[in-house]
Amino acid sequence: MISIDQALDIIKKNLFILDSEEIDLENSPGRVLAADFLAPEPSPRFSNSAMDGFAVRFADIAGASAESPASLKVIGESQAGIPYTGQPEEGCCIRISTGAVLPEGFDTVVRVEDTESGDAGVLVKTASRKGKDVRFIGEEYQTGECLLRQGQHLSARHISILAAAGAARVSVFRRPRVALLVTGSELTSVGEAPGPGQIRDSNRLMLGAAVSEAGGVVVHSAIAGDDLAATVQAIEATFADAPDILLCAGGVSVGPHDHVKEAAVRAGFTEHFWRIRQKPGKPLFFAGKEKTLFFGLPGNPVSAYMCFCHYLRPLFAAISGQPWEYTSFTAVAAEEISNRGRRPNLVRVTCIHTPGELPKARAVGQQGSHMISSIVAADGYVLVDSETVIKGGTPIEVTTLP
Ligand code: AMP
Ligand code: MG
Numbered sequence: 001m002i003s004i005d006q007a008l009d010i011i012k013k014n015l016f017i018l019d020s021e022e023i024d025l026e027n028s029p030g031r032v033l034a035a036d037f038l039a040p041e042p043s044p045r046f047s048n049s050a051m052d053g054f055a056v057r058f059a060d061i062a063g064a065s066a067e068s069p070a071s072l073k074v075i076g077e078s079q080a081g082i083p084y085t086g087q088p089e090e091g092c093c094i095r096i097s098t099g100a101v102l103p104e105g106f107d108t109v110v111r112v113e114d115t116e117s118g119d120a121g122v123l124v125k126t127a128s129r130k131g132k133d134v135r136f137i138g139e140e141y142q143t144g145e146c147l148l149r150q151g152q153h154l155s156a157r158h159i160s161i162l163a164a165a166g167a168a169r170v171s172v173f174r175r176p177r178v179a180l181l182v183t184g185s186e187l188t189s190v191g192e193a194p195g196p197g198q199i200r201d202s203n204r205l206m207l208g209a210a211v212s213e214a215g216g217v218v219v220h221s222a223i224a225g226d227d228l229a230a231t232v233q234a235i236e237a238t239f240a241d242a243p244d245i246l247l248c249a250g251g252v253s254v255g256p257h258d259h260v261k262e263a264a265v266r267a268g269f270t271e272h273f274w275r276i277r278q279k280p281g282k283p284l285f286f287a288g289k290e291k292t293l294f295f296g297l298p299g300n301p302v303s304a305y306m307c308f309c310h311y312l313r314p315l316f317a318a319i320s321g322q323p324w325e326y327t328s329f330t331a332v333a334a335e336e337i338s339n340r341g342r343r344p345n346l347v348r349v350t351c352i353h354t355p356g357e358l359p360k361a362r363a364v365g366q367q368g369s370h371m372i373s374s375i376v377a378a379d380g381y382v383l384v385d386s387e388t389v390i391k392g393g394t395p396i397e398v399t400t401l402p
Contacts, residue, residue, distance in 0.1 A: 001275045004310075004344060004383070007284070008324075010272050011311060014288055018173045018244065018319050025162055028154050030215060031172040032320040037148040040165055042138035047102040049078070050133045054093040054115060054122060055106040058130035069116070069123035078103050093122060102134055109133035151321035153215075173320040176245055178211045179220035179238035180204055183231055183251035183260055184299055187223060202372065203249040203297075203304050210308045211247070213402050214316035219243055226251060231263035239267065239292060244319070246292055247312070250299030253283045260296045261285050269294050277386075279343045280369040281307040300369035306346050306381070309401060328380070328399045334360035335392045339384040348378035349398055361398055375401065 002010075020034030049055065056072060064070035072093040078084040078100040088094075088105035096102070096109060108130055116123045141147065147161055154162075154172070162170060187201040188194045201223060208218050220241045224234040231251065238246055251260040252274075261274060269287035274296075276284050280303035285296030295312065297304040318324045331351055339345040348367060351359035361382065364374045380398035382390075390396060 001277045001282070002273055004276055004278050007273055007276045007286070007311070011286060011315060012318070012324060014272060014286075014293065015315065015318055016244075016291060017321060018176060020171050021174050022169050022171050025159065025168055025170055028162075028170050028172060029156070029159060031154050031170075031175075032215065032317075032322065033148055033150055033152040033154060033158075034171045034173045034321065036146050036150050037152075037162065037165075037167065037170070039141050039143055039145045039147050040167075042142050043140040043164065044135050044137055047137045048135050049096045049098055049100050049102060049109045050135050051109055051111045052097050053109050053111040053113075053133065054124070055084075055096045055102055056093045056108050056110055056124065057088065057106055058108040058127070060091050060093075061108070061110065061124045061127040064124045064127040066125045069118075069125045070127070071118050071123055072121050074121040076103075093124075107131060107134070151323075153317075153322070176211075176214075176216040176316055176319060177219045177241070177243045178216045178245045178247055179222075179241055179243035180207050180211070180218055181220075181222050181224060181234055181238055181246065181248045182207075182299075183224045183226060183234075183248065185225040185227075185257070187250075189223075202301050203299065206301065206305060207247055207249060207297075207308065210305070210312070210402075211316075214313050215320065216245070216316055226257035226259060228259040228263055228266075231259045232266045235263055235267040235269075239289070243292055245312075245315075246294045247297065248295065249297045249304045252285045252296035252298055264294055264296065277343045279341060279345045281310070281346070282343065284311065298369070301372050302369045302375055305375050309381075309399075310346065313402070326399045328397050329359065331359040331361040331396055331398045333390050333392050333394045333396055334362045337361075337363050337382065337384060337390040337396070339386060339388050342386050344386055345384045346381045347384050348374050348381045348401075350377055351379045351398065358395065359398075361396060 061070040075092045076084045077095040080097050080099040083101035084103040110124050114126045182204045188198045220238045224230050251258045269289040272286045274285045283298045284307050287294040297307045314324045348364045349361040351361045353359045364377045380400045382396050
């Protein structure tokens with residue numbers, strides 16, 4: 001058996017980087033940028049007004065106050081999208097709206113609230129400083145500045161800057177293609193009534209959801225009974241769809257009806273590791289063939305899920321140019337969290353949050369690998385080394401569950 005860190009090292013050594021594709025920006029939420037995005041133009045693209053008011057020349061209003069306002073003649077208007085095209089005159093101003101072009105020859109904006117209408121036009125009652133309420137060309141960024149890095153996961157705020165910069169098409173990493181195969185003669189589908197001794201196949205739907213949460217796309221989804229020949233055939237059929245990742249669940253332990261390892265080898269895969277010193281998820285199997293990575297997850301739903309979270313979720317990010325990392329937060333153990341066993345434990349915890357304090361984490365009561373409620377109740381998990389007791393009050397790092 002190897003350690004968790006050894007397993008992670010072996011996986012990282014066998015990774016590839018996905019190729020990229022160009023897609024419409026509209027379809028890019030949730031995708032990952034495949035190249036740095038450099039500003040094709042400055043922002044703002046032109047100097048414009050930050051307020052509704054009047055574009056003025058500061059020299060004409062310097063020293064203005066409520067007692068001695070500056071009187072300016074309004075000679076035109078600059079509306080958002082409809083710039084003023086005339087020339088400035090002595091002691092004049094231009095009515096201007098937020099976002100409208102600051103006309104040539106003007107340097108300052110006076111807010112409507114700081115003016116009054118006068119006989120000749122407007123009376124400006126305050127003069128703060130030259131350039132006030134002007135958004136200057138390039139003040140946010142200049143052409144060529146890097147706005148987003150390769151590996152950026154695109155969410156609404158990133159789409160906003162890409163759209164503003166005119167990136168109608170963006171280069172993103174291709175979604176990882178995943179084939180799912182669950183094995184077990186006891187499995188029925190969710191909608192069927194289970195017969196004697198049968199259980200519902202929850203893993204296939206759970207893994208499909210986990211894959212899509214991690215940014216992948218399921219290209220093949222199959223189920224095989226506990227039969228070596230049928231399992232070999234099922235693996236070969238899924239491999240024909242050229243998945244980046246072949247994700248199997250069940251049949252990877254030491255029972256007489258666990259055929260996945262042997263079937264994978266018969267189907268041409270080379271074993272990288274089998275079995276990790278950890279709980280849950282000891283029998284995790286990892287192999288490869290050509291460009292396809294094969295993961296044989298244990299069938300117990302909690303083990304399958306925890307293996308996915310610890311080994312697959314970061315992998316999906318890593319093959320899309322992102323660092324291999326976990327999202328975690330610091331908490332304190334609300335009470336003792338112990339692992340008296342000989343394998344490191346991924347202990348699922350729930351947290352109580354109090355403003356201004358570190359969250360208080362408590363191990364979920366029932367941690368059995370078959371008890372799906374343990375992952376439903378958990379906010380995250382803590383890696384507790386073998387034969388280790390974490391005393392109440394100790395700070396701990398909780399890896400979040402999505
Ligand atoms: P195995 O890894 O095949 O030995 O299975 C371990 C346990 O997980 C057994 O109790 C199985 O019935 C259960 N199991 C296997 N596959 C699934 C599945 N697809 N959905 C839910 N439970 C499963
Ligand atoms: Mg089985």
